[in-house]
Amino acid sequence: MSTTDPRPRFVTGAPRHLTPAPRWIADELLGGRPARTGDAPAVTVREARADDARDPGVAGYRALRRAVFCVEQGLFPDRPTADLDDHDADPRVVVLLAHDADGTLLGGVRLGPARAAHPDIGWWTGSRLVVAPAARRRTGVRVGAALVRAACARAEAAGALRFDADVQAAGAVLFERLGWSRVRDRVVAGAPHVTMRWPVTRVQDLVVATKAPLGALLGGVGPAGFVGDDGAPVPGSDLVACCDAIVPAMVERDPEWAGWAGVLVNVNDLAAMGAAPVGLLDAVGARDASFAHRVLSGVRDAAAAYGVPLLGGHTQLDVPAALSLTALGRTDRPVPAGGGRAGHRVRLTADLGGGWRPGYTGRQWDSTTSRTRAELAATVGAIGPDAPHRPAAAKDVSMAGLAGTLGMLAEASGVGAVLDVAAVPRPDGATAGDWFTCFPGFGLLTADDPGSPAPDAGPAVSAECGELVAGAGVRLRWPDGEQTEAVTAGVTGMGRAGSPVPHPEETR
Numbered sequence: 001m002s003t004t005d006p007r008p009r010f011v012t013g014a015p016r017h018l019t020p021a022p023r024w025i026a027d028e029l030l031g032g033r034p035a036r037t038g039d040a041p042a043v044t045v046r047e048a049r050a051d052d053a054r055d056p057g058v059a060g061y062r063a064l065r066r067a068v069f070c071v072e073q074g075l076f077p078d079r080p081t082a083d084l085d086d087h088d089a090d091p092r093v094v095v096l097l098a099h100d101a102d103g104t105l106l107g108g109v110r111l112g113p114a115r116a117a118h119p120d121i122g123w124w125t126g127s128r129l130v131v132a133p134a135a136r137r138r139t140g141v142r143v144g145a146a147l148v149r150a151a152c153a154r155a156e157a158a159g160a161l162r163f164d165a166d167v168q169a170a171g172a173v174l175f176e177r178l179g180w181s182r183v184r185d186r187v188v189a190g191a192p193h194v195t196m197r198w199p200v201t202r203v204q205d206l207v208v209a210t211k212a213p214l215g216a217l218l219g220g221v222g223p224a225g226f227v228g229d230d231g232a233p234v235p236g237s238d239l240v241a242c243c244d245a246i247v248p249a250m251v252e253r254d255p256e257w258a259g260w261a262g263v264l265v266n267v268n269d270l271a272a273m274g275a276a277p278v279g280l281l282d283a284v285g286a287r288d289a290s291f292a293h294r295v296l297s298g299v300r301d302a303a304a305a306y307g308v309p310l311l312g313g314h315t316q317l318d319v320p321a322a323l324s325l326t327a328l329g330r331t332d333r334p335v336p337a338g339g340g341r342a343g344h345r346v347r348l349t350a351d352l353g354g355g356w357r358p359g360y361t362g363r364q365w366d367s368t369t370s371r372t373r374a375e376l377a378a379t380v381g382a383i384g385p386d387a388p389h390r391p392a393a394a395k396d397v398s399m400a401g402l403a404g405t406l407g408m409l410a411e412a413s414g415v416g417a418v419l420d421v422a423a424v425p426r427p428d429g430a431t432a433g434d435w436f437t438c439f440p441g442f443g444l445l446t447a448d449d450p451g452s453p454a455p456d457a458g459p460a461v462s463a464e465c466g467e468l469v470a471g472a473g474v475r476l477r478w479p480d481g482e483q484t485e486a487v488t489a490g491v492t493g494m495g496r497a498g499s500p501v502p503h504p505e506e507t508r
Contacts, residue, residue: 042101043141045150050093050110057097061108061130062088068130075189086116087127096150098135098143107131109147111155114164115479121422122432123478124160126151129171144171148178152198159431161421161476162484163198172196203474203486206437207404215493228412228494229337230269230396231329238332242269245324252321255291257357259298259323264368264441265398266327267306271380272337272396272444274387275329277306282313285322295323305368306376331385338412338497339393340447346406346417346466349382349457350397350443352427362434365427367441371459378458379442389453397443400491402436406445406466407474407487413447414496416471419486422479423465436486 048055053062062084069075069083076082087093093112099105109129113120129151131144155163164183167175172182172194183195214228226232231242244265251258263280270277282299286292292315303310308327354367368376383390395409403419410417426435442460447468454462466477474487 043106043143043146044099044101045146046097046099047094047154048097049091050087050095050112051089051091057099057105057108058095060105061095061097064105064108064132065128065130068133069128072133073191075191083128087112090116092120094154096147096154098147105132106135106143107147109151111151114162120159120432121479122159122161122436123421124155124158124163126155126163126165129165129167145174145178148175155198156200156202156433159433161200161202161433161436161486162478162482163200165196165198166193167196168193197484200433200484202433202437203401203403204488206401207407207487207491210399211404211408211491212493215490215495218494225336225338225497226334227338227497228408228492229497230272231275231327231334233334238330240270240273240275240329240331240334242266242273242327242329243324244269245322248321251295251323254359255294255321256298256301259295259300260302260369261298261364262323262325263299263302263306263308266325267308267380268396268398268442268444270327270329271382271384272335272394273329273331274333274335274383274385274390274394275331276384276386277308277327277329277380279309279311279328281311281326283322283324284313284315285319286315286317287319287321288317291321292317295321299323299325305371305373306380307373333385333390335383335390335394336412336497337393337395337409338414339391340409340413340415340468341392342415342468342470343450344392344447344468345450345452345464346419346468347391347446347448347454347462347464348397348402348425348443349446349455349460349462350425350440351379351457351460352425353459354441355427355429362431363438365430365435365438365440375459378456379460382444382455382457382460383446387455389455391446391448391452391455393447395445397440397445399439401438402440402443402445403474403476403486404437404491407491409445409447410468410474411472411490411492411495412497413468415468417466417468417474418477418483419466419474420477423463425461425463425465
């Protein structure tokens with residue numbers, strides 16, 4: 001990009017230990033290209049650590065804050081540290097600094113975790129947005145709007161699921177034009193402010209992309225009480241059947257991992273139904289025998305790791321890459337996803353071991369390939385036929401992510417759900433945004449009466465982290481009591497699962 005291009009540029013200059021940020025293209029970041037105005041100078045947005053006072057940009061930003069907030073507006077006493085607070089000393093907090101082509105500081109904004117002394121749970125705030133007086137009506141680009149847009153993108157890249165800002169009342173209109181919503185009026189530093197919230201739609205977008213079309217496509221497929229469930233009880237038997245396919249692009253890109261994952265997702269489906277796995281069937285498509293061997297190697301390795309026999313299947317060559325598996329399990333009392341009711345507590349049982357699968361950071365957490373057969377068997381049997389207690393409802397976390405899968409369980413149960421963000425078990429290596437929308441390896445959501453015992457899932461951890469409520473959709477509840485919308489209504493459109501046929505013992 002030439003120095004005469006008027007479009008703002010975003011340059012990441014953060015140290016390695018900060019939350020990584022991609023190098024965004026200006027047009028994508030700012031939502032469109034500003035109108036060209038001749039030789040208007042370029043604007044570069046650079047990132048720095050908020051606590052690095054030795055950085056000339058940070059020092060200039062602090063001086064600009066003092067000039068505007070202390071001298072011009074009188075919000076704070078006129079001394080060097082008057083408007084500094086705990087966020088300026090938090091090493092996780094960043095500042096975005098806008099400069100022109102000559103290096104002149106035009107403005108900046110600060111953003112990071114909302115609570116400086118607490119873990120980052122995906123609740124971020126933006127603050128101390130300031131624009132130099134000479135840059136407030138700059139031709140070609142609005143510096144303040146550019147910084148706000150950059151802050152929204154940066155917060156979401158860091159895994160934020162909630163992004164708030166206390167804005168001076170006069171600036172609330174700008175934020176509304178940029179897509180923010182008003183939350184409430186308040187007073188900050190003796191001046192009227194408005195708490196604004198950026199709508200983070202990451203969970204809803206994933207739901208729409210992965211599960212929303214199912215209702216129109218499938219209708220109410222499934223036996224009574226198990227519509228849209230992870231598996232289906234086979235009528236007249238104690239068998240449960242599950243079937244899952246792997247995305248063809250993943251099979252093509254990483255055939256061994258695709259084979260492993262094909263077994264993993266099917267065994268997880270059986271685990272969520274409370275069924276003990278008894279066998280697998282596979283269907284493989286490949287361009288040649290060598291590629292088919294790689295896929296089948298992954299399938300065989302996973303089947304051996306889980307101790308589930310591979311019973312047979314079908315293999316076809318000279319076709320595009322494809323993989324699907326069918327799993328069979330046994331239980332005389334399958335656990336439905338639609339067995340929940342308002343008042344039930346929601347629990348997540350998840351294996352936090354392992355890490356991101358190489359090449360799938362933020363999307364696929366691999367907690368299984370490093371586990372022993374005994375450890376894997378313990379996770380699969382958490383609510384199986386031999387478990388001392390079985391919950392009222394269960395569903396394994398899959399493509400829709402944690403919040404989206406909870407929405408599916410709630411939808412099948414005819415209720416809504418609230419998820420306590422701070423109570424959700426989460427590995428240290430995953431941001432809240434990634435963990436709530438990724439495939440977690442082994443993650444089991446259950447709903448049951450308050451005080452019910454936790455599943456015994458070997459290496460997995462378990463915690464109550466929400467409840468089922470009247471209504472629909474999923475809301476995230478934060479430590480300050482605020483709730484934000486994650487899933488607006490039903491996930492699949494398949495509706496309530498209905499009432500399952502009672503087990504003979506339950507009719508006595």
